[in-house]
Amino acid sequence: MARRGRxxxxxxxxxxxxxxxxxxLCRGTLFxxxxxxxxxxxxxxxxxDWANASALGLQCAGCSRLELFADxxxxxLSAPEEQP
Structure with a gap:
């Protein structure tokens, strides 16, 4: 996840x-x-409220649609520059 030290x-x-x-919705791939x-x-x-379960939320960077993942x-997750 690092690029040039950042x-x-x-x-x-x-x-x-x-x-x-x-x-x-928009077929975007960044979240x-x-x-x-x-x-x-x-x-x-x-x-x-603090005792309730939580989920991972992924918000589309293009259209803001929200997907929730209980597990x-x-x-x-990977940085775009890590992909071949």
Whole structure:
């Protein structure tokens, strides 16, 4: 993820298992990543939002469509310059 001593901060190319990810809307291949909290009404009512599960969110850099992945271990992110 480094290029000339600098760390790549995104957007990223993404693979889910053996498949390259592309946006279902615009077919873009670059994504910004972030952790997304999966809040529930009951936990919010009790002020326990921090205890909810989280997912990996990938936002398309082209159209902003958001994809969520509950198992972030299945997703691999790489900098565009790392691709052959």
């Amino acid at each position: 760390r790549h901060k995104g957007p990223w190319l993404a693979q889910v298992g053996p498949h390259d990810l592309s946006c279902a 910004w990543n972030r952790e997304v909290q999966l809040n529930t009404a009951g936990m919010s009512l009790l002020n326990l 972030s271990n299945q997703v691999r």
